[in-house]
Amino acid sequence: MHAVQESLLDAGTAPPPIERPRIERQAVTRAFDGVTCHEVRARTAVERVPEAAELPFQWSVSPYRGCESACAYCAARRDHRRLGLDAGAGFASTIVVKTGLADRLRRELAAPKWEGAPVALGVAGDCYQPVEDVYRLMPPILRALADAGNPFTVLTKSPLILRDLDLLREAAKVAPVRAAVSVGFVDDRVRRSVEPGAATPQRRLEVCAALNDAGIPCGVLMAPILPLITDSPDHLLATVRRAAEAGAVSVTPIVLRLPSGTREWYLAWLEREHPGLVPRYQALYGRSPVADADYRRRITAQVHSLAEAYGIGRDSRRWRRRRSPARQLTLA
Ligand code: SF4
Numbered sequence: 001m002h003a004v005q006e007s008l009l010d011a012g013t014a015p016p017p018i019e020r021p022r023i024e025r026q027a028v029t030r031a032f033d034g035v036t037c038h039e040v041r042a043r044t045a046v047e048r049v050p051e052a053a054e055l056p057f058q059w060s061v062s063p064y065r066g067c068e069s070a071c072a073y074c075a076a077r078r079d080h081r082r083l084g085l086d087a088g089a090g091f092a093s094t095i096v097v098k099t100g101l102a103d104r105l106r107r108e109l110a111a112p113k114w115e116g117a118p119v120a121l122g123v124a125g126d127c128y129q130p131v132e133d134v135y136r137l138m139p140p141i142l143r144a145l146a147d148a149g150n151p152f153t154v155l156t157k158s159p160l161i162l163r164d165l166d167l168l169r170e171a172a173k174v175a176p177v178r179a180a181v182s183v184g185f186v187d188d189r190v191r192r193s194v195e196p197g198a199a200t201p202q203r204r205l206e207v208c209a210a211l212n213d214a215g216i217p218c219g220v221l222m223a224p225i226l227p228l229i230t231d232s233p234d235h236l237l238a239t240v241r242r243a244a245e246a247g248a249v250s251v252t253p254i255v256l257r258l259p260s261g262t263r264e265w266y267l268a269w270l271e272r273e274h275p276g277l278v279p280r281y282q283a284l285y286g287r288s289p290v291a292d293a294d295y296r297r298r299i300t301a302q303v304h305s306l307a308e309a310y311g312i313g314r315d316s317r318r319w320r321r322r323r324s325p326a327r328q329l330t331l332a
Contacts, residue, residue, distance in 0.1 A: 027096075032134055035068060035093055042098040045105035046114075049123055052289070054254055057153065059117055061105060062124035063137040065096035069126055069157055069198040072269035073224055076124045078261030087261050092197055095131055102140035109148040118151040118176070128158035139167055146171035153178040155221065157198045159207050168216050179218040180252070181208045185230035186239050193273055194226070201239075205246040212247040219250035225299055226256050227284055227291055228277050236302055244310035251312050253303035255296045259289040 027038035049060045053075060065079055070092035077087040085094055108114060121127050127138055142164060145152050152175070154161060154168070161168075161179065171177045185191070186201040199207075211218035220243040225231050230239075243251050258266060271278055284291045307313065 032131060035095055035131060037095050037097045037131060037135075039097045039099050042101040042104045045101055045108045046119060047124075049120065052257070052259065053123070054257065055120065055123065056252065057118065057120035057123070059119045060123035061101070061119050061121050061141065061152075063098050063101050063127055063135075063141065064125040064129060064131065065098075066091050066094055067125040067197075068092050068095070068129045068131065069195055071195045071198065073194065073226070073256055073258075073262060073266045075257060075259055075262050077265055078259055079124050081261045088265050091265075095125070095129075097131065097135055098137070099135075101137055102144045105141060106144045106147070109144065109150055116148075116150055118153065119145070120153050120155055122155045126156055126158055127154065128156045128160035128163075130158075130160075132158075132160055133163075138164055142167040142171055146174055149174045151176040153180060155180050155182060156207075157182050157195070157204055159199055159203055161207060162210055165211075165214055165216070168211075169214065172216060177216060178249075179208075179211050179216055180221045180250075181205070181218060182221040182223050183208075183239060183243065184222055184224050184226065184254075185235055186242050187230065187235065190226070190230060194269065201242070205242055208243070208246040208248055212249065217249045218247075219252065220246070220248040221252050221254065222303060223252070223254035224256035225253055225303075227295070228280055229274065231255075231299055233302070236299075237306060240303060240306040240310055240312070244307075244312050248312055251303060251307040253300045255291050255299055257289055258285055263289070 027040050030037050030039065045061055046059050047062070049055055049057050065076070065083060066085070067074060067076065074091065077091050080091045080094075081087040083096065085091075085096075109116075121138075121141065132138055146167070152171070156179070168177055168179070181204040183201050183204050186205075188200050188202070191198065191201055198204075205220075208218045208220060220239075222239060222243070225236070240251055256266075267278070267281070270281060284295060290296065
């Protein structure tokens with residue numbers, strides 16, 4: 001490991017060694033296209049979102065742990081490590097599937113102590129990643145939320161969400177339903193390197209446009225903005241402009257976080273792909289999981305002012321291309 005990279009790792013938050021997988025005994029294991037799925041019975045459905053995640057949600061429901069999109073920066077890698085699984089390459093090839101989640105969710109939503117707070121779907125792993133096409137856990141989850149009239153937001157990078165468009169529309173008749181596609185940048189060369197299993201930014205923006213056209217308000221989670229890689233004024237402008245063209249109802253900037261479990265994997269990627277940036281990351285992050293506060297303030301202010309200029313959240317529709325990106329989308 002690069003000496004500078006070593007000094008970037010926080011001794012206080014260094015990850016524990018990988019333990020024996022804690023799910024091993026209960027799980028039924030199946031393999032699909034090089035992905036190993038451990039099927040475990042869901043013990044809880046609604047989980048609290050850690051404040052440190054900086055997401056605008058308090059509660060989440062995640063049918064999968066691990067994610068085939070394999071984003072080098074994914075904060076959910078830490079959860080894999082907590083389960084005793086490999087948070088590196090194994091994060092994308094070993095997926096924990098929470099079976100019976102919809103039934104469990106129905107019970108939790110019906111509990112007297114549950115007050116109907118909005119929930120986010122897909123925080124610990126993309127809920128529309130490819131294995132969802134096999135397990136189809138999302139339709140009964142959406143029905144459970146709709147039957148309870150519970151507000152929710154779906155977070156995804158995947159066009160597979162459009163499979164469930166009718167269910168989203170049905171749910172939207174009884175409760176506020178929103179979606180957010182995660183598009184931290186629109187440069188596909190960067191995407192191929194750092195998000196190798198994810199749909200292209202263009203395709204995600206087409207999904208955003210299709211959802212908005214269908215009446216499901218969809219925003220762009222501009223996450224993460226990668227310091228010194230996708231934070232230039234040109235990158236920020238291009239991303240916000242394309243979000244506006246897709247009719248995004250909001251743009252939420254989140255600068256890269258590097259908690260333990262994510263940090264090691266991202267820094268290894270950085271050293272491979274951009275070795276010259278490692279010392280500059282050291283200056284920006286030191287041993288903290290978050291970048292320097294002035295830097296974060298500056299970048300988020302830039303994004304907010306671009307979003308304001310494009311009328312996102314007000315009249316961004318005027319920026320939409322005559323030919324809506326949604327029309328370019330071919331549904332499977
Ligand atoms: S799509 Fe989301 S959950 Fe999946 S690896 Fe990327 S950041 Fe993580």
